[in-house]
Amino acid sequence: MNNYLVLLICFFFLISCGREGNELFENPTAEETGVLFKNRLEEKNDQNILDYLYFYNGGGVAVGDINNDGLPDIFFSGNQVKNQLYLNKGDLKFENITDQAGVSGNSTWNTGAVMGDVNGDGLLDIYVCAVVGINGFNGHNELYINNGDETFTERAAKYGLDYDSYSSTAAFLDYDLDGDLDVYLLNHAIHTQESYGKANLRNKRNYQTGDKLLRNDNGKFIDVSEEAGIFGGPNGYGLGISIADFNQDGYPDIYIGNDFHEDDYYYLNNGNGTFSESLKKYFGHTSRFSMGNDVSDINHDGWPDLISLDMLPEDEKVLKSSLGDDNIQSQNLRIEHLGYHYQFTRNMLQVNQKNGVFAETALMNGIAATDWSWSALFADYDQDGEQDLFISNGIPKRPNDLDYINFVSDEQIRKKISDTKLVDQQALDMMPSGAVHNYIFKGSKENDFIDKSGKWIVNDTLKSGASAFGDFDNDGDLDIVTNNINDRAMLYINKTNDNASYIKIKFQYESKNHFGIGTKVFVYTNGNLQYKELYTVRGFQASSEPIIHFGFGNSKVVDSLKIVWPNRTFQVLKNIATNQTLLIKPENNMPFDYKSLQPKAEKIFKLTQNNLGIDFNHIEDNYIDFNRQKLIPYQISDRGPAVALGDLNKDGKEDILFGGSKYFPPKFYIQNDSSYTEIKIPSLAKDSIKEDIAAVIADFNNDSQNDVVVGSGGADFYNQMKPLLDSYYIKFDTFFKPIPFPEYFENASVIRENDFDNDGDIDLFVGNNATSNDFGKIPPSYLLENENGIFKIVQDDTFDDVGMVTDAIWEDFDNDGLKDLIVVGEWMSPKFFKNFNGTFKQDMVAVENLIGLWQCIIPFDIDQDGDTDYLLGNWGTNTKFKASNEFPLRMYYSDFDTNGSTETIIAVEKRGKYYPIDDLSQLSGQMVSLRKEFTDYNSFAGKTIEEIIDVKTLNKAKLFELNELHSGYLKNNKGSYEFVSFPKTLQVAPLKSFLCFDFDSDGKDEVLVGGNYFGVKPFHGRFDSFSGALIKNEDTILLGDVLGLQFALKSVRHLNIIKLKSKVYLLVTMNNDKAQVYELAKK
């Protein structure tokens, strides 16, 4: 009986196992399909990863119907093996026709393979790239012209495409809109760059390594790179290429992914045969070791979005044993001195903001880490109307394994390399395998990508590189093929079939561009837009079937299909049934107005011409917190500048005080009749050593003249160092005099004034943020009572350990007529303090256990129900931090190595366990004893925090737990508060400042939001792509680009309304950047 049960269980287990991993895609065997191609790769004396750095990049794959029988065929290019062409015979049977077709190839080492109709005869030709000129690699890029009878003739020389250089792949596009297809040839450098060199190396030209734009002049391809503004330097490591009309002006643009330290290139087509490389203007940061990339509209706004792949491992073990990010100082060197852009090691999802800075959201959307990734293919695989994502993955050996670099390689191969140039097989064996499974993600409404690897597809051990899609079985859904190293090519056959509807579109465009490359399709169903543009070269070293494919869930009919042809004409088809393949030709096409795609001009904000004379430029001093406190989660030295408004010269007009960072004096702008003028106030300038974080201008001594209080911070000074003292200056008729102020040595974050004891003078709350050199220690914050113009600390311990304060507001939340105090901060819940006639008691029930990295708070009736809600700026979710109630982010604070200085260790949950966010080098840089316990990286990698720091020591540490990273609001439900997250568009970066005002003159107040933050290590990247937002109510939130705000790439710290000649302006103060002044267009 018992045995029987066990057997039964085993049986079920086996069955379920069998089903595991092929819910959406099936992998027919090579024997079944006849596709036997295998990119067999052997390390040889003169061909190995030492002699050619891209030895493991693999071959190419191109999908297209070469014999026009309606079935897509497959061409594979090989490295050491010959190319193969498989004819699709239907029913998923393929026939190898390489020999009769004459396409096996003559080059030693082939790379990318792409199909395109080069000569405009309606037949797909094949262009095969090659690496030529190193290691005895011979040959040239080959162009196989389709003879129409399943044979091909190599004609590269005739067409001028017989380049013998270091090619990765090529793409077809009609960049000059002259009707024929031009070629972008993507090349790569093969030398190992020992020193970075300056970024402007890319302005040089190098035949072998430089990319080339090749214009089709009546069948002859002419190199126009230089005149067209295409870089062709010795430093281009081109691995990824995407063509798309990124700015929707009708001209195709180009995104190039470059490996290593070379920046990616973003070429915007000027429409006159030239391009403007504009990466730094439109991207805050990019992937670092850029590999393949792909484009699709993932958010239904009709604009192309981009993913660029990198090699960040998901697995803890691999992550912690692989070479990590740059250290912050060499990053600064590369960017500030050598001219490169910000690059970080992870996949980057760049969401198009319609001519604004792309919002990079890969972390937030769950696709940042897919290990050694080559090819990305966006498509709606399950046909639910959302773009899914396939990522091919794997490398035979991981050359970036730290133990290999530091310990193994030297001992094993030192001699071999110098003596025989052969990598010892034994040494190679010690390099860990990078056979990571391919990934597939299901797209969703909020752009979140849900990992379906192991469910939709089987978790393989393939080393897959080039990949392409096509509908091999002609059943309407998209199938995938991958070219694999040392394994047979893999077919992924989609089983969506009748479960969801689709439309497949083929074009029959003008003769020179028969397949309609560059044609756009806008399709509407129930008000929902999907958009695609036909470019076949996507992913990596590959081209896909020249079709457009959409999924529609269970819709039977789509409302309309708008086709925009490359010649800027369009036609509309209405009420089209789904589940069919359409062949569309230009018919009744009309001129298309590209301006109609541009965002409707609803710009509420307009930068003033002269900034009203306010030329304040905040310069952050170059103190780097991480040089001293190596493990803290973010900097605390960059919280400035202070901004305060108030009349400083008693002329009845409001003036402005801007704080300076350490050694920079504060600046003062006095309001004149038509602008502001800077004046000097010597007594405040004298204290320039102080970093001014918060300031208040008010008449504290009731002499009808405004005085100034400045809160100091900066985190560089510590203990009882004088520059940490806050300052108080009383205005006499012509000068400000420093006046004694309570002595405490903390890093101030906020000062808010209020006569809390109701005695007719202005009292203060001073919030302090963090303790220099002792992050994790809670600094006391203070209530300062004003007694005849002199401030005294209210001796009351209410605010001693309130937390790491960032912001506070005086607000009568209990409606008793007395202003209460709400304090927010980092690693704490918002805290509500009730005012009992001048004494304060925390209202514990208001908000419980909502521990975030709160940056700012503002009262606002967001749900328009008449009571006050509170908007809260937090860190956002576009981060490597993770926090939830179940798995809060942890920070341990202790003197772990008992050397008299404390450290913090951040631990983040992965699959139910906690791991330190820092790697062994970082941790042991602070706690050297760890190197004794973990003498190599392998022994450390994959260890949980409890396995690294023993539990006893951990228990002694103070534990901070953080359960909320979303920005959002406390919704006031009749006096009790419920936290509601803002939509995802407001989670891309920390929100740093709010301002409530009726900006659009509709009679109702809105809240303007500013954010972004850069004070984190390269490991975290930069939070740079939040463009600002205007919150009208719970449902209406407008993003900054549309509004006319230029907040992206800058870290906003303060938003203020200033009034000049009864006109209102918006003053925006940034950290380490120039202040901005906007006119309000509707005022």
Add this chain to the structure above:
Amino acid sequence: MKAKFISILLVAVVLTSCAKEEMIVVSPNELHESVDKVTEIMIHDIFSPPVASRIFAYPNIAAYEIIALNNEKYNSLSGEINELKEIPKPENGTTINYQMAALIAHIDLSRRLVFSEDKIISFRDSLYMNWEDKNKALFTSSKNYGLLVAEHIAAWMDSDNYKQTRTMPKFTVDTDDATRWQPTPPAYMDGIEPHWSKIRAFTLVRPDQFKPVPPPAFSLDENSIFYKEVKEVYDISLDMVKKGDASDEVQIAQFWDCNPYVSVTKGHLMFATKKITPGAHWIGITKIAARKMSYDFDDTVYAYTKTSVAIADAFISCWDEKYRSNLIRPETVINQYIDENWKPVLQTPPFPEYTSGHSVVSGAASTVLTDIFGDNFSFDDDTETTYGLPIRTFSSFNSAADEAAISRMYGGIHYRAAVEVGVKQGRDLGAFVVSKLKMKNSVHSKPLK
């Protein structure tokens, strides 16, 4: 059943071994082996040159203090070396093999100082087994005493501020200052050990006791001393390229490279080639000299101790100056102003230029070795043959030091001033160590124990 039999057997073995009371002679070779072990592990663990110098010094001092108790030729260093207190004496009536105890203390402190303990433990255990087998009682008492002294030295060692310096701020790079040191290719590592001068020295009263003259002022004026010295480094390298790899200059540069971590990238492969540090090279020379003179155990300990103390203080003195002058490396200057593509023959190590560490250390070590073994002591230096380097023959320690110093110019990593001033800084320091440490008794006044 079987288990019983084995335990009986074990008891029998233990009993028989207990009974043994052989004489044990600890040879200098076993000490050399222990030092070599430490050197080998340091290469694996990638200790920077200053840290490596500290790792050599403490175990030697521990061993020396033990043999000095028992050898009338030698005086304790307590009172002469900063804050070193007399080691505890063995309990009355215990018989101790002082050489064995010294070696045990040496091994134990080495074990504490390196990261990868495994190799040292297996080396230790094989010695232990051998000694225990020969004479368990003697071994046990010597071991207990050796470990007691190791504990004493470790407590003193722990108060040298090393631990505190681990968490001190990293060196802040200021790329806006053209004169200042910047991280160099290919690894662009942070400046290592910016706080090394805060570590307690062994003999120095202050870290800047041998503060060298400031380096020539940074200038791009072709007539300035600084620029001429930059140009000299550049010209030497061009000349070396002409002469080829077989030239003396290339040979000398390579021979004295002594870089514990050279980052190499080939194809898509990255790896580190690792060699011993400058300090370890001179420790190696000490071994060669001691062997050549057939020094016994105690004399060998003496030679190692004095040399390693001088080397350790040389690093403190040198690092004090490096992070005072913070001078830019030739590679950075030449790349920026003369030749964008120039690469030095040796990889530039990750710390400021002035003075040359190898020059200071070689100056100090050679002076101490000359004091111990005499001038014009010729020797064949085969220290780095395991790293593929040839044997070089020197007529004296001083001539070896001169060559080590100039090798840094051939290597393209130092200017002339750093080399010439550096070797003088080292010799002055070495002379100070020689005069300060009265280790050897001229008259055998100590009663024999």
